[in-house]
Amino acid sequence: MTKYLDEYLPIAFLYALSAYFWWDVEDFTADSLMYPRALVGVLLVLTTLLLVFTLMKKMRLPQSKDENSPFKFCVVLAASIVYVFAVPFLGFAVSSLLYAPATALLLGYKRKGMVFFVSILTVVLIYIGFRTVLKVPLPTVTLLGMTL
Amino acid sequence: MDFSSVFLNAALAAVSPANLLFCFLGTIVGIVIGALPGFTSTMGVALFIPFTYSMHPATGLIFLVSIYCSSTYGGSISAILINTPGTPSAVITTIDGYEMTKNGEGGRALAMAVFSSLVGGIVSALALLLIAPPLARLVLLFGPVEIFYLALFGLSVIVGFSKGSLIKGLISGVAGLLLATVGVDGISGVYRYTFDNVSLFEGIPIVPMVIGLFSTCQVFVLGEQKRTTIVHDIATFSDSSVPRMSDIKAHWFNMLRSSVIGTIVGIIPAAGMSIACAIAYNEAKRVSKHPEKFGNGSVEGVIASEAANNGVTGGSLVPLLTLGVPGNTVSAIFLGGLLIHGLRPGLQLFTKYADVSYTLLVGLFIANVMMFVVGLFAAKQVVKVTKASTDLLAPIIMLLCVVGSYAIRNNLFDVGVMLVFGIVGYLMKRWGYSTPSMILGLILGPMAEGEFRRALMLSRGNWSYFCSRPVSIILLVLIVITLVGPALRNRRIMSK
Known part of the structure; x- marks a missing residue:
């Protein structure tokens, strides 16, 4: 099928x-x-x-070398769609800090400390790189008087 | 201003602190991307194009070219240490590189890989500097018909040499051309296929589409894999990873010959790195005093392959910067990098924008030197990133995709475009369609349509105008050869 x-x-x-x-x-x-x-x-x-x-059966579909998991594909696809829709409401920083660790853990990544460390580090680096160095605005939201 | 003063100013601009800093950052990013199996130079350049948007055009292009050069070299690190080519261009390096590591010569293999890459890169940068400016004058001979054919030739090159079925490649290219008609028609002012959405008035945004098709697609591919790390075992070595003078003296001619082969193959549109490496490797084996060592850990094999693949980098930019015909997929994406800075390939790039283009050309030399220095000290450390979990890498890349697609127009619609084309890219990969052809169709589409309609207006609807000049007939023949040639060759190989 x-x-x-x-x-x-x-x-x-x-x-x-x-x-x-x-x-x-x-x-x-x-x-x-x-x-x-x-x-x-x-x-x-x-x-x-x-x-x-x-x-006429003359076309062949490409064969993937990797063994894939439909469940993991659904997880990463659904999480990415939710993330993209969440960015306008939660801003880049908050939505990314929710999306990255949650997706990694749902995909089966075990080291919780590492996942939070890498996610926070990436978001901070992107924030500094874009907003401070390159002067490019990122989607933001105001929460408790703070622009994130 | 005469050439010497333009060149001097460009050289001074290229070594400005900002350019050196971004060249360094591009080198690190490129080496890491190159070393990660499954991550290609194309994906690296696509992902980082938006980062260059707010930079000075020369700085941005130096950053991209650094990623291109160093990711090409980076593939050799994993080829030598984990027996997995980081990029497709490093496949031939694996043959002797990993054997050398098994023989306890991993350091020597890495050293000669980075040195040969440097030589290959410098030779190709020199060729770019000498060939590109005079070649760009050729465009003056072209009218609207020839420019229309040139756009189709660029597309046919990528379609003809794309993996898999020719029909699927053609469909991808035509779909790209069709998507390029979305937006306000530049000639009649009619709104076409815009759904009355303001964000589509300028057409489908190129950068979010590129990121979607190459990077977001990779997020889904990495995320769905059952295995969670790219590799488990990294081979260790104890010998020095600094190039030895004895090796350089013994193999300098092999290095130079392979660099020239790589550069020439790079200039031929879509011939590609793998072909350059194969020819250089074969030639090195043919003239070697020890051909029996090839395949069993011959340093000559590593040198030939690495000098050739980095020779392709500068070579592939020659047809791109002069005629707008990309030499390979990475340079097709690089075309997007030029366009977001308002630069168009051709003579203007070497006259009106000479400051930018010559700074880029000098930057290519610096990028290669930077790649050598960083590669020399960091190769052993960089390979450790291949142990990173794909479950963690996938969402981190997604963050970069979102921020990259938002950065160009500060428009959340573009983030949606990125996601949609991420899904489209994933499906195209699964179904065997060519994503580079679709991208190139979208990039070259407006030029192709504009020149096609201009030619029709000039000829007052006379179609014979499209075959009235020798240059247009030559280009038409080239398009047919590029499309049919690879298909016939594949059929011949299959029948054997």
Whole structure:
């Protein structure tokens, strides 16, 4: 089942992408429409060729050398999504200090002291490097009168 | 201003404290990234492009070029000490490097690896300095059709030489070109595929996409692995890791020849480091007095491979800086680094922005010397990072991805773009699509479309204009050869 999904899901996705770029062109002038339409045409031809080769079993999926854990993948993906959504509300420092140790521990890292030390050190270095040295602002939030 | 005064000013700028500091930091970062198996030079440069945004362009580019050079060398450390090439370019170093370590000559192998890398890097930097400025004048011969073809040639080079299926490579490249049409159309002013989102008016932001496809994707790859460390055993050695004069005297010609091979191969778009190393290694073995030692711990093999792969670094920047055609994946990403500073490859880079480009060229020499000094003292320590847990590395890299994608426009939308393309990159890797082709499609897309439409306007819709000049026909033939050549070669190898 997974193999079929890996083979046909990208093809379905490519057809969907082509369809979107073909039809969402309401306000386009003829001049601005020609180039993307030409590209969509090329993409459709290539995707159809890919579909034919896949049906003829002439395409091979890459083999990973590593043994992977679907559970760990779900953990790192979910944690990263939550982290990205948390940054605007908690600021970079707070959300990073929650995300990094929590993800490492959920992935199975055992040394709790080390994980907190490395996380704090990284956040402090990034904070100093960006805000002080490079003068680049980071997403912040005001908590208890402190801008973090 | 004449060349000598431009060059002198550039040399003085290159040795300013800020440039030296960032060159040093780039070297350390590069060596660590290079030494970590699974972390490539491409990922290193992609992750640190945003750090350069607020820097002076020359400083930022020196920082990136330091990461490029030293990560190329860094791969040899793990190749020699843990029998695992840190980067794909160090695969051939592993053959003799690890054997030398097993024979109790790990220090000697590391010493000659770093010295050969220095020689390779210096030779390629010299070639870049001498070849790039005159080659950039070639662009003056090009009209819109030729520039359109040049953009397609750059893309075809990466597509043609990408691993796996040609169709998937082409699909990735075309998808990149299509994504490049998002945003306000530069010619007609029409808003295309923007969902009325202000953050998309300028198009899909390149840097967050690069970080997503190369670095965030790696977070997911590292996170899902069942094994928690990259390596368990690091070989020890007791001999000195300082280059010996006797080795340098005995193998100077091998070093020089391999550096020149690396540089020439680097200049040929997409020929790549692995090919350079293979040719240099083969040549060293062919002319060696002791070919039987190759594969059993020959220092000549380590020298050939390391001089060649660092020879590629400067060589690959020649077509990039002059014609906008990246020599390999890292230089394709490096193109993104140029663009965020408002610099475009071509003649202007060596005239209007001569101060920046010549400072970068001088910086390349300094980066190589810095790599030698740091490599000499730190190799033994750096290899310990390969013992770091991937469970810890993954979230730490994610922090850098978030901060890097936010830094360019201070826009949280870009962080979302990074995450989306991280997932897309992971799926592309799993399904065998080429992420560098997609990136290059996005980077070269606006140029390709602009010149294509300009050519059509100039010719008043006459399509024969696209094949009316010898230069355009040559470029068209090159595009076809680059796309079809590797596929035919692979088919021939398979049938054998």
